[in-house]
Amino acid sequence: MAKGSNGRITTHRLDVNEFDEIDALAVELAETPIDVLVNNAGVLPARTWFGETDYEEWARSMRNNLFSYMKVCESFVEHVARSDRKLIMCMTSGLSSMSTSGSRSGAGQSHADGKHIYRTTKVAVNMLVVTLADYLSERGITVVSVTPGWARTEMGISDLDPGYSSDDLVDPVDSVRGMCALAENLTLEDSGGLFRWDGTTLPW
Amino acid sequence: MDSMLITGANRGLGLEWVRQLDAAGWRILACCRKPDQADELNQLANNADGRITIHKLDITDHAAIDALAGELKDEAIDVLNNNAGVLPDRDPWGQTDYEKWRRAMEGNLFSTCKMSEAFTPHVARSNRRIMITMASTLSSVSTPGGGPLVWGDEKHVYRTTKAAINMLAKSMSGYLKDMGVIVISINPGWANTEMGRADLEPGDSEDILLDPVESIRGMRALIDGLTLADSGNLYKWNGEELPP
Numbered sequence: 002m003a004k005g006s007n008g009r010i011t012t013h014r015l016d017v018n019e020f021d022e023i024d025a026l027a028v029e030l031a032e033t034p035i036d037v038l039v040n041n042a043g044v045l046p047a048r049t050w051f052g053e054t055d056y057e058e059w060a061r062s063m064r065n066n067l068f069s070y071m072k073v074c075e076s077f078v079e080h081v082a083r084s085d086r087k088l089i090m091c092m093t094s095g096l097s098s099m100s101t102s103g104s105r106s107g108a109g110q111s112h113a114d115g116k117h118i119y120r121t122t123k124v125a126v127n128m129l130v131v132t133l134a135d136y137l138s139e140r141g142i143t144v145v146s147v148t149p150g151w152a153r154t155e156m157g158i159s160d161l162d163p164g165y166s167s168d169d170l171v172d173p174v175d176s177v178r179g180m181c182a183l184a185e186n187l188t189l190e191d192s193g194g195l196f197r198w199d200g201t202t203l204p205w
Numbered sequence: 206m207d208s209m210l211i212t213g214a215n216r217g218l219g220l221e222w223v224r225q226l227d228a229a230g231w232r233i234l235a236c237c238r239k240p241d242q243a244d245e246l247n248q249l250a251n252n253a254d255g256r257i258t259i260h261k262l263d264i265t266d267h268a269a270i271d272a273l274a275g276e277l278k279d280e281a282i283d284v285l286n287n288n289a290g291v292l293p294d295r296d297p298w299g300q301t302d303y304e305k306w307r308r309a310m311e312g313n314l315f316s317t318c319k320m321s322e323a324f325t326p327h328v329a330r331s332n333r334r335i336m337i338t339m340a341s342t343l344s345s346v347s348t349p350g351g352g353p354l355v356w357g358d359e360k361h362v363y364r365t366t367k368a369a370i371n372m373l374a375k376s377m378s379g380y381l382k383d384m385g386v387i388v389i390s391i392n393p394g395w396a397n398t399e400m401g402r403a404d405l406e407p408g409d410s411e412d413i414l415l416d417p418v419e420s421i422r423g424m425r426a427l428i429d430g431l432t433l434a435d436s437g438n439l440y441k442w443n444g445e446e447l448p449p
Contacts, residue, residue, distance in 0.1 A: 020303065050380070051321075051322060051325075051376070051377060051380035051381070052322050052325065054318055054319070054322060056267065056315050056318075056319065059310075059315060060307060060310070060311070060315070063306075063307070063310050064303075064307070067365065068301075068303050068306055068307075071301055071303075071361070072301070072303065075298075075299050075301060078299070097372075098449075099346070099371060099372060099375060099439075099449035100449045111378070111379025111382065111437070112372070112375040112376040112378070112379045112437075113376060113378075113379025113380040113382075114379075116376075117318075117372070117373055117376035117377075120372050120375075120376060121314065121369035121372045121373055121376075122369075124346065124368050124369060124371070124372040125365035125366075125368055125369045127346050127368070128346050128361070128364050128365045128368040129361055129365055131346060131349070131356050132356045132357060132358075132360075132361040132364060133361075134356065135349075135355055135356035135357030136298040136356075136357045137298075138357075193356070195346075204449075205345075205346045205347040205448075205449045
């Protein structure tokens with residue numbers, strides 16, 4: 002794709018767990034305004050049941066899903082601030098909602114689906130986003146949490162609930178099309194919000 | 206006899222829990238990091254005819270948690286009170302201390318989960334079968350709940366640990382429902398304790414802080430009225446619902 006884009010697409014080697022690499026990339030791109038910063042990379046830890054929680058995995062997941070988002074925002078805030086659109090989108094999950102279980106399966110009536118590690122990282126992302134919205138409002142930067150839906154990707158297919166097939170998952174084309182439309186419509190007044198890929202709001 | 210295992214029992218709200226439950230005749234398993242420096246707690250224990258026992262425990266030391274759970278394996282614990290926690294320093298925008306954030310997750314979130322995992326059998330064999338996790342005035346994603354700085358109060362590290370605790374309580378309530386264990390998260394209020402006072406803004410009067418006696422009295426009334434149908438709920442110290 003990059004080769005066919007006449008230089009519009011550049012690829013950058015980056016492990017978001019390596020905070021020095023984030024800083025270095027921000028410096029390398031110091032002259033580049035960034036209209037939309039998407040904190041997209043994240044991990045879906047393996048399910049662990051209560052009583053068997055893997056705390057090392059939890060710590061790694063917090064770093065990868067939460068701390069890295071903040072670090073990317075801290076390092077790239079100037080690039081976003083000098084752009085036209087000034088938008089930061091942080092990927093969260095339907096499982097980040099406290100008031101709904103967020104799961105599609107009947108078993109998901111409760112939050113007991115072996116994903117307490119993932120859920121806590123994602124509700125923490127939502128909390129981070131409402132604080133970021135406040136920190137950055139004076140600079141005219143809009144920050145939102147967006148759940149891309151349970152998409153038919155490698156990660157999504159790896160985590161099907163019993164009784165579901167990949168046909169039940171959101172087409173990645175639809176998910177990204179929806180998020181692009183959402184990005185077009187967001188204003189500073191939406192900052193701090195929690196949105197689904199289709200532009201509707203997700204309950205906290 | 207009703208019993209509670211409580212962490213962080215040597216000071217603040219933890220010590221007030223011990224005072225009030227001691228007066229009410231409870232069996233109390235009081236955990237703290239440094240029992241030899243917990244003068245007030247020791248004094249209470251010395252006058253309790255053996256109802257209060259003190260247990261040295263650092264809740265970030267998971268092996269120590271397992272060891273204590275083994276040592277107490279014959280005890281029934283009516284209420285597991287995950288009271289201990291940390292209030293990290295503030296992080297101004299752009300200066301987040303990530304190592305401190307990791308430690309705060311360990312001290313507030315992972316510790317609560319590990320304690321609850323290790324003591325599930327003790328709670329499950331009790332009469333009341335209650336586990337409490339500590340929320341905060343600042344733990345709601347839907348409302349800032351803080352002072353004049355609103356969300357951007359440089360406490361994103363603390364806020365994220367406490368929002369995560371509320372989510373953990375929701376998950377735990379689901380995992381433990383079949384065992385009849387009730388899990389709730391309670392915001393104890395911004396109380397007039399050492400930790401609470403440390404967080405006053407310059408010029409704030411201590412009068413805006415909640416009396417710890419009132420906070421614990423409210424939480425006691427709350428847990429007295431709980432049923433399994435309440436499991437997974439978020440509360441304020443006075444029994445009102447805490448927003449998600």
